[in-house]
Amino acid sequence: MRVLDMVVAAMRTGEDRPTDDFVAFYSANVDRVYRALAVTLRRDDLAQEAADEAMARAYAKWATVRTLDNPAGWVFRVGLNWATSFWRKVHRERPPADESQHPRSGPPDTDVVARRALARLPTPQRAVVTCRVLLDMTTAETAVALGLNEGTVKSRLSRGLAAMRSALGEHERA
Incomplete structure (x- = not known):
């Protein structure tokens, strides 16, 4: 169930109504979080479910989440x-399915190489x-969002961007 559907259902049953700041937060961030999860997970369907679940949990804990420095990161x-x-x-219950069975939104042709380079990163x-x-x-x-030290974030970013630059350079030379 989508988060907004949950909010509407809660309002119909007389449960706590969402605050205006949560509605504004949701509207401003749900698409960004979904896209970030889709890129990270490489599965649009799983990213949508994850974004919905995470937003539902944010709604349930909004009194605490809204006080964080970066609620979208949380x-x-x-x-x-x-x-x-x-x-x-x-994966414990069944073997992995062929990823080609899962729909993905296709990026513009100019972004295909960059998206592939990003997808190849660990x-x-x-x-x-x-x-x-x-x-x-x-x-x-x-660092806070991923539970890492800042130095680890810097080194992973540096290595990841270097690998992507290398992949993009190889593509340009080909």
Whole structure:
């Protein structure tokens, strides 16, 4: 169930109504968090579920989440943790499915090489690059969101961007 559907259902049953600041936060950040999760997880369907779950958890804990320095970073991390746990559970229960069965939104042709280069990065590097570049987080915000030291964020970002530059350079030479 989408977060906004949950909010509407809660309002119909007389449960706590969402505050205007949560509605504004949701509207401003849900697409950014979804895109960041889609890039990091490389699965649009899983990213959508993770974003919905994370936003639902943010709504449930809004009194605390809204006081954080970067609530969107918290939502991203919760979504990434949820997806990782979900993926592990699914793989224990059945073998991995062919990824070509899962729909993906296609990027413009000019972005294909960059997206492939990003997709080839190990998940920890991809998560840092996503936070720093797509979510426009600072090094400190990324460290908090991913539970890392700032030095680790800097080194993963440096290595990830270097690998992407190399891949893009190879493509240009070809």
